Amino acid sequence: DAKTTQPTSMDCAEGRAANLPCNHSTISGNEYVYWYRQIHSQGPQYIIHGLKNNETNEMASLIITEDRKSSTLILPHATLRDTAVYYCIVSQVYNFNKFYFGSGTKLNVKP
Amino acid sequence: DAGVTQSPTHLIKTRGQQVTLRCSPKSGHDTVSWYQQALGQGPQFIFQYYEEEERQRGNFPDRFSGHQFPNYSSELNVNALLLGDSALYLCASSYQQQGFGTEAFFGQGTRLTVV
Secondary structure, eight states: OOOOBOOSEEEEETTSOEEEEEEOTTOOTTEEEEEEEEOTTSOOEEEEEESSSOEEOSSOEEEEOTTSSEEEEEESSOOGGGOEEEEEEEEEGGGTTOOOOOOOEEEEEEO | OOOOEEEOSEEEEOTTOOEEEEEEOOTTOOEEEEEEEOTTSOOEEEEEEETTEEEEEOSOOTTEEEEEOTTSOEEEEEOSOOGGGOEEEEEEEEOGGGOSSOOOEEOOOEEEEEO
């Protein structure tokens, strides 16, 4: 599976959009981009995933660049409850729930 | 609809003992993976079960073994516990027969402390 690079931490003001970048320059054509978050040692929570098109759901939007070498997770209106570690994961299509987690980005949402 | 449930939530064991952790996947899910998460680190993949067989395995010793039952629930067994096995153990489930690119859901984990 391709490696990902994420900033160690980011700050965001409550109510503003949080944009979390992820670099996956070695991604291959059969690999999906997944985003999970983990709040204070709870189980990771699924956010969104995509192959090459931009995706949106009730939680967030995923923007994947045309060359697929990077992506951005957007939380449109961050709240204090969005403070968590966010993991960007690249996983081959047949891996299903087998993921390699990196260190993630600690998002701090501040009042 | 219950999500992924794990039991017990907390466990304390002594070095050298054996432990069994349990996971019930989300309703309709047929594939289960187990992860170990040490304090301050991301989860590490241990192994994956599908159709009652171990399909993929991460870099963990044979002391870590598992089982999947016909109802898709799963167990993780760890023998000869070491202090370094202290961690949060997570179970993830997904529906493989739905096809590629499906989301996986995680349980809340079992916190194992080895003393």
